[in-house]
Amino acid sequence: xxxxxxxxxxxxxxxxxxxxxxxxxxxxxxxxxxxxxxxxxxxxxxxxxxxxxxxxxxxxxxxxxxxxxxxxxxxxxxxxxxxxxxxxxxxxxxxxxxxxxxxxxxxxxxxxxxxxxxxxxxxxxxxxxxxxxxxxxxxxxxxxxxxxxxxxxxxxxxxxxxxxxxxxxxxxxxxxxxxxxxxxxxxxxxxxxxxxxxxxxxxxxxxxxxxxxxxxxxxxxxxxxxxxxxxxxxxxxxxxxxxxxxxxxxxxxxxxxxxxxxxxxxxxxxxxxxxxxxxxxxxxxxxxxxxxxxxxxxxxxxxxxxxxxxxxxxxxxxxxxxxxxxxxxxxxxxxxxxxxxxxxxxxxxxxxxxx
Amino acid sequence: xxxxxxxxxxxxxxxxxxxxxxxxxxxxxxxxxxxxxxxxxxxxxxxxxxxxxxxxxxxxxxxxxxxxxxxxxxxxxxxxxxxxxxxxxxxxxxxxxxxxxxxxxxxxxxxxxxxxxxxxxxxxxxxxxxxxxxxxxxxxxxxxxxxxxxxxxxxxxxxxxxxxxxxxxxxxxxxxxxxxxxxxxxxxxxxxxxxxxxxxxxxxxxxxxxxxxxxxxxxxxxxxxxxxxxxxxxxxxxxxxxxxxxxxxxxxxxxxxxxxxxxxxxxxxxxxxxxxxxxxxxxxxxxxxxxxxxxxxxxxxxxxxxxxxxxxxxxxxxxxxxxxxxxxxxxxxxxxxxx
Numbered sequence: 001x002x003x004x005x006x007x008x009x010x011x012x013x014x015x016x017x018x019x020x021x022x023x024x025x026x027x028x029x030x031x032x033x034x035x036x037x038x039x040x041x042x043x044x045x046x047x048x049x050x051x052x053x054x055x056x057x058x059x060x061x062x063x064x065x066x067x068x069x070x071x072x073x074x075x076x077x078x079x080x081x082x083x084x085x086x087x088x089x090x091x092x093x094x095x096x097x098x099x100x101x102x103x104x105x106x107x108x109x110x111x112x113x114x115x116x117x118x119x120x121x122x123x124x125x126x127x128x129x130x131x132x133x134x135x136x137x138x139x140x141x142x143x144x145x146x147x148x149x150x151x152x153x154x155x156x157x158x159x160x161x162x163x164x165x166x167x168x169x170x171x172x173x174x175x176x177x178x179x180x181x182x183x184x185x186x187x188x189x190x191x192x193x194x195x196x197x198x199x200x201x202x203x204x205x206x207x208x209x210x211x212x213x214x215x216x217x218x219x220x221x222x223x224x225x226x227x228x229x230x231x232x233x234x235x236x237x238x239x240x241x242x243x244x245x246x247x248x249x250x251x252x253x254x255x256x257x258x259x260x261x262x263x264x265x266x267x268x269x270x271x272x273x274x275x276x277x278x279x280x281x282x283x284x285x286x287x288x289x290x291x292x293x294x295x296x297x298x299x300x301x302x303x304x305x306x307x308x309x310x311x312x313x314x315x316x317x318x319x320x321x322x323x324x325x326x327x328x329x330x331x332x333x334x335x336x337x338x339x340x341x342x343x344x345x346x347x348x349x350x351x352x353x354x355x
Numbered sequence: 356x357x358x359x360x361x362x363x364x365x366x367x368x369x370x371x372x373x374x375x376x377x378x379x380x381x382x383x384x385x386x387x388x389x390x391x392x393x394x395x396x397x398x399x400x401x402x403x404x405x406x407x408x409x410x411x412x413x414x415x416x417x418x419x420x421x422x423x424x425x426x427x428x429x430x431x432x433x434x435x436x437x438x439x440x441x442x443x444x445x446x447x448x449x450x451x452x453x454x455x456x457x458x459x460x461x462x463x464x465x466x467x468x469x470x471x472x473x474x475x476x477x478x479x480x481x482x483x484x485x486x487x488x489x490x491x492x493x494x495x496x497x498x499x500x501x502x503x504x505x506x507x508x509x510x511x512x513x514x515x516x517x518x519x520x521x522x523x524x525x526x527x528x529x530x531x532x533x534x535x536x537x538x539x540x541x542x543x544x545x546x547x548x549x550x551x552x553x554x555x556x557x558x559x560x561x562x563x564x565x566x567x568x569x570x571x572x573x574x575x576x577x578x579x580x581x582x583x584x585x586x587x588x589x590x591x592x593x594x595x596x597x598x599x600x601x602x603x604x605x606x607x608x609x610x611x612x613x614x615x616x617x618x619x620x621x622x623x624x625x626x627x628x629x630x631x632x633x634x635x636x637x638x639x640x641x642x643x644x645x646x647x648x649x650x651x652x653x654x655x656x657x658x659x660x661x662x663x664x665x666x667x668x669x670x671x672x673x674x675x676x677x678x679x680x681x682x683x684x685x686x687x688x689x690x691x692x693x694x
Binding site: 024131132151152153154157195221249277291292326327333 | 427464492504663669
């Protein structure tokens with residue numbers, strides 16, 4: 001039974017070409033005319049895509065990224081490939097009501113009477129803190145979009161970063177020629193719009209709960225009302241590369257939309273390891289000495305001076321920090337990610353209007 | 356033990372099957388529910404066929420051959436601090452087997468209504484100096500209810516835990532690119548197919564329990580104790596999937612090591628890494644150096660020959676560095692990050 005059913009075929013309702021389909025695909029895009037239909041042949045409205053930068057640009061960006069991270073000579077990019085991944089972009093609005101407990105503290109003073117050496121009564125104020133509590137009821141509205149990958153059981157290098165980097169500023173109607181242009185692998189959806197909405201529902205609810213929990217010290221109750229709109233089907237380009245450096249292999253992931261490197265493994269050369277170790281040890285010893293010096297700064301009464309305390313605290317703090325460098329010396333490789341700005345919900349909601 | 360004989364319900368081949376509830380036919384690749392065939396009286400007629408085979412049987416194709424996998428492993432291992440750089444020449448690969456591991460994946464839409472008990476706050480003793488705040492908060496039990504809608508895809512490795520390499524237990528198998536099971540693909544690469552230890556029904560029960568467990572976890576975000584619940588768990592599909600894994604054994608300077616490499620994406624699931632002789636010698640010298648100077652600083656600090664803070668602080672720091680280098684020597688396992 002296996003051999004004759006490896007691929008199920010169907011004809012494109014638009015151009016009549018044979019649609020090649022894997023068993024898990026629920027939505028198929030015609031490789032000839034770009035028409036997108038579900039398994040019953042019904043057209044998927046509003047199929048969009050994010051155009052990609054050229055492979056050469058991606059390659060240049062990777063080189064640039066590595067250069068910024070002090071990896072220059074001898075990088076050979078061995079594998080560079082693009083893949084167009086299916087996403088459902090689900091616009092949502094939500095209202096969350098929460099109830100919880102807030103903790104705080106008040107400072108109070110009490111008067112203590114004692115006798116001094118001469119037998120006189122001395123009064124002084126001593127401060128103490130008392131924890132106090134109150135309940136907090138609140139609500140907030142949160143809207144935006146959830147990017148749900150339309151594949152199941154998927155993980156790849158740079159996955160989270162890629163998901164966060166999907167801005168829709170350059171969104172355009174789907175065009176299969178763009179996919180062909182980059183020789184990209186094209187992946188159909190195995191998640192339909194309803195499933196994507198349910199997935200988004202759970203994620204929005206959990207995100208709202210996290211937000212509510214951050215507003216109180218103990219969250220007691222959290223209820224979200226979530227409205228989901230019909231999602232937009234978007235294909236987004238991911239580039240993955242493997243490069244060789246000093247006979248060792250490393251990975252890079254980049255988003256095709258802006259060409260930005262999302263995440264890369266950065267080689268640690270012997271020289272770089274030794275440099276980190278030297279910095280770590282120098283910091284450790286210099287700061288231990290500074291702390292010692294601070295410890296020696298005394299008032300005539302024998303107490304440590306303010307400056308002494310400052311030196312002691314800074315000295316110990318930097319001694320601990322020195323291990324950031326030391327541990328880098330012993331790591332397998334570094335990993336650097338691009339900083340991705342948070343999405344602006346209002347703007348993206350507008351972009352999706354008419355979807 | 357004598358292996359039972361069955362006839363494949365699809366291609367009618369005579370098969371001797373191992374002790375497994377589901378066996379993949381060596382000739383046509385059909386997943387046969389052996390447990391349903393033996394002693395059931397069901398015959399492989401068209402009528403019974405549905406009950407005797409697993410229809411949703413898939414394979415994740417292997418994208419790398421043995422030589423490619425070896426190169427990936429070699430290039431990857433060299434990155435590990437202390438790993439031998441002559442690994443490629445000096446390591447002797449004694450075994451490089453491609454095995455197709457079985458797993459089940461279930462898809463569910465779950466809706467649950469629940470009633471439970473939650474801790475609700477009660478305040479007393481108003482703080483006189485901060486209006487609206489109280490000095491005491493206690494919690495009392497209160498009934499709460501809720502509604503949970505979730506979508507799940509749950510995996511279940513279908514290999515006996517004892518036979519399942521430890522690094523595979525938390526490994527996320529990417530099922531993207533699965534195709535209907537194709538025995539020719541397995542044969543072409545010389546792979547071996549492992550059988551599921553679960554029957555279809557057992558797999559379904561296990562997956563359903565996982566879904567119930569996840570729903571329970573969602574409920575526990577709101578209530579501490581669940582008193583009543585109704586769950587509507589709709590099974591949207593349960594798939595039997597074989598995924599490719601290279602099991603590699605190699606010898607390096609007289610010692611045996613092993614590795615697992617995902618054949619679908621070339622990821623190093625796990626490798627027991629050799630430590631090079633040269634690194635060992637150099638690092639022992641370094642451990643001695645750092646440890647020795649560290650200990651000396653501590654002694655001099657305590658004896659007040661040098662400052663006590665400088666002596667102990669610097670000394671402990673150097674000893675920690677020595678321990679870090681020792682850690683590199685003791686490290687034996689490494690795996691590639693998934694995300």
